[in-house]
Amino acid sequence: MKISGDNLAATLSRGLGPIYLVSGDEPLLVNEAADAIRARARKEGFTERDLHIVERGFDWNALLADSRAMSLFAQRKIVEIRLPTAAPGDQGASAIIELAGQPSPDNVVLIITGKMDGRVQNSKWVSAVEKSGAVIQIWPIDLPRLPAWIRERLGKHGLQADQDAALELSERVEGNLLAAHQEIEKLALLLPPGPVTLQTVLDSVADSARYDVLQLGEAAMRGKTSRALRVLEGLRGEGIDPVLVLWAVNKDLQWIARAQHLMRNGQSADSAMNAIYVWRPRQTAMRDALNRLKPSAVRGLLQDASRVDRAIKGVLRTDPWVEMEGLVARFSGVPLSRSKAA
Known part of the structure; x- marks a missing residue:
């Protein structure tokens, strides 16, 4: 069946299905829907959880073999599959069709992915899930x-x-x-x-629409220079300590550098970000930065961040906010010239 996020609680109250697909691009609502399914599954005795993050080279055959494995002492479990995009590929689609068509009484399958377009919604693997279990489409709140x-x-x-x-x-x-x-x-x-x-x-209520240090890094990673500089000016106007501002920007840069290192060793962007514990709400913006910035550019930005730190400490005879402005502009894609102050 196909249900909306609003109807999920009522559907779960009538019993647990063998397979669920949660799709949407609103993280809060997607996570809440997945949490509701997990909670119902635990209530019905599915106490273990096997998490599978699909990335390049993912072994679908191993997942199928594991889901079929039976043991006298095995506990009932949730088999959770996270798809970075709503495109599991031919092998993945076949595996999902098999999971939906041959459900195990010892498993509940939970598939989580982003928003599905019309083509994906009409695909055979989605139809198989819909026939055997439930497809939950999460729509943003306008x-x-x-x-x-x-x-x-x-x-x-x-x-x-x-x-x-x-x-x-x-x-x-x-x-x-x-x-x-x-x-x-x-x-x-x-x-x-x-x-x-x-x-x-x-x-x-604090004014959550005001500028904050996390919005600064997100705007810079997305390449939104005007937005990033407005946020920076707002932070300065609110009297935010430049040490805190630099900490936030430098943390994003360090994350990007570490992710790039893992990607050079064969990991996907999603796998690399998960490996270094990038906060999930920041992964979309960071993915933009990973696609846009070369490792050499990131090394230069880290050097710029070190220069801002020296300006804040008074080692450089220059305004730290001016140095920060240059760093943020370059981070977001505008090559402002560097100060000559020493």
Whole structure:
């Protein structure tokens, strides 16, 4: 069957299927859907979890063999398959069709992937999952629907937000569901159950739409120079310590350098980022940077970051914010000349 994310809880309450496919490009909602399936599976005795991240050279035959393996002492398990794109290839498609067509009573298969286009939705492997289990398509929450989504989420915590409060909160998070989720959780901790008014939001909620150090690195990695420099100027205007700003930018650069090293040794970008524990919400932006920046450019940016550090410490007789501006611009793709100060 094919169901929406909103109907997943009701579907799971009626029983657990043998195979699920969760698809979408909204990380918060995709993760929540997968969590709901795992929770139901654990409740029904599937206590182990085998995670398989599909990348270049992935052995589908080994996965099939493992899923068929029976043991007197084996526990029931969740076989989780993460696809970086909704294209498992011919071998992967055949394996998924087999998993769907010959389900094991000792396994629940959970496949997680990004948004599927019309061609993929009509593919044989997706149809096999739909026939045997469930396909859950997660759609983003657009801005007009965000206030209602916020009110519903607050309601689960016993908080009844009026229309103005929900609208204000949606504007503050700029459509970012992860930020909205964080603010909802914060309100649930701060407030007792009851009404939430516009004044409550104004008094209790930090402005999540303001510029922060993580947005700076994300904009730079995506090559959005104007956005990155606006964020940097906002940080400077808010009086943020340049040490914190440099830490955030340097962390992204270090991650990129380490990922490039692993990629030179044969790993895919996704595998490399997972291996060095890049936060999942940053992986899309970092993938853009890995595609755009050569290793030599990253080494130069790390040298620039060291120069900013010396400026902050007063070793260089130059404005650290000016040095930071040059670093951020070059990180995002604009080759500003370097200061001659020493």
